[in-house]
Amino acid sequence: MRSTAWINWIARILNLAGSDRPVAVHGVQHLFHPPVELPAWPDEDHASRLVFITRDIEEATLAKGLRAFQAGGPDGYNPA
Numbered sequence: 001m002r003s004t005a006w007i008n009w010i011a012r013i014l015n016l017a018g019s020d021r022p023v024a025v026h027g028v029q030h031l032f033h034p035p036v037e038l039p040a041w042p043d044e045d046h047a048s049r050l051v052f053i054t055r056d057i058e059e060a061t062l063a064k065g066l067r068a069f070q071a072g073g074p075d076g077y078n079p080a
Contacts, residue, residue, distance in 0.1 A: 013038070014048045022046070 013022040014035075022038045052062060 012048070012050045013042075014050075015046050 013024055016023050019037065022041050024036045024038055026033045054062065
């Protein structure tokens with residue numbers, strides 16, 4: 001049976017290590033645009049923020065995926 005859960009839209013500004021400028025990311029369903037480095041932060045708050053529009057995905061499942069992403073993958077792999 002096919003899952004009905006999906007992430008429809010992701011967009012936001014990220015504060016990446018090693019960069020003084022913000023990076024914008026945008027994605028819709030399975031299509032993601034290349035990240036874009038912006039010329040400046042819009043205000044003094046340089047915290048990363050992500051917005052997800054989803055359907056049938058539990059918050060805990062999304063949080064687990066984000067933790068795996070931060071660790072470099074589901075098994076903690078980080079090639080850097």
